[in-house]
Amino acid sequence: xxxxxxxxxxxxxxxxxxxxxxxxxxxxxxxxxxxxxxxxxxxxxxxxxxxxxxxxxxxxxxxxxxxxxxxxxxxxxxxxxxxxxxxxxxxxxxxxxxxxxxxxxx
Amino acid sequence: xxxxxxxxxxxxxxxxxxxxxxxxxxxxxxxxxxxxxxxxxxxxxxxxxxxxxxxxxxxxxxxxxxxxxxxxxxxxxxxxxxxxxxxxxxxxxxxxxxxxxxxxxxxxxxxxxxxxxxxxx
Numbered sequence: 001x002x003x004x005x006x007x008x009x010x011x012x013x014x015x016x017x018x019x020x021x022x023x024x025x026x027x028x029x030x031x032x033x034x035x036x037x038x039x040x041x042x043x044x045x046x047x048x049x050x051x052x053x054x055x056x057x058x059x060x061x062x063x064x065x066x067x068x069x070x071x072x073x074x075x076x077x078x079x080x081x082x083x084x085x086x087x088x089x090x091x092x093x094x095x096x097x098x099x100x101x102x103x104x105x106x
Numbered sequence: 107x108x109x110x111x112x113x114x115x116x117x118x119x120x121x122x123x124x125x126x127x128x129x130x131x132x133x134x135x136x137x138x139x140x141x142x143x144x145x146x147x148x149x150x151x152x153x154x155x156x157x158x159x160x161x162x163x164x165x166x167x168x169x170x171x172x173x174x175x176x177x178x179x180x181x182x183x184x185x186x187x188x189x190x191x192x193x194x195x196x197x198x199x200x201x202x203x204x205x206x207x208x209x210x211x212x213x214x215x216x217x218x219x220x221x222x223x224x225x226x227x
Contacts (some may be wrong), residue, residue: 003211030211032211032213034213034214036151036214038151040204042219043201043217043218043219043220044143044151044201044215044217045211045214046214049206049213049215055215087150087151089139089151089153089213091210091211091212091213091214093211095153095156095165095167096153097143097150097151097152097153098150099150100150100151
């Protein structure tokens with residue numbers, strides 16, 4: 001079974017700091033990897049697709065990278081509105097989501 | 107502006123059936139695949155199903171396969187999810203989402219606000 005494991009579970013940072021979120025796949029696959037942001041009571045929002053392409057309207061402080069089994073979402077300098085939950089998804093054959101990483105204010 | 111509006115949620119008893127609809131607007135509906143993603147209370151996202159732009163090809167998560175049916179009516183710009191043999195673990199907010207292209211592989215680029223389905227006696 002294809003699985004995505006996100007780490008850490010929670011990331012405690014201050015505004016202005018850099019956030020690095022990890023998403024590890026249980027097996028090597030394509031680079032069909034997306035990242036979504038979800039705030040409380042809201043629907044998810046697409047941030048990144050195809051590992052590193054930013055969705056329309058997403059600020060350039062968000063970037064994605066990786067290949068094989070290891071993928072990363074980086075937020076270069078956290079803004080107050082970036083504190084949220086983040087999910088990765090491999091949308092190849094499995095359509096699996098990771099379990100999420102919460103970015104909280106320290 | 108892309109808009110997705112889910113309807114049909116509510117309370118249903120275990121073993122019962124329920125149908126969800128998602129009315130789409132602001133884009134050429136038949137040119138995009140569509141999907142359903144759910145989120146149990148306090149839990150993460152779980153892909154449920156998707157359907158290609160024409161409606162000819164659907165796929166469902168193993169957790170719902172054989173119980174849920176996904177379809178679309180391109181003349182009505184509407185996506186459907188028919189759920190049967192519902193279980194307590196199907197309790198979740200169900201999101202309708204637009205796929206990035208007409209056929210897989212696709213990510214979800216626009217999401218509805220979600221609708222709550224509660225399975226309880």
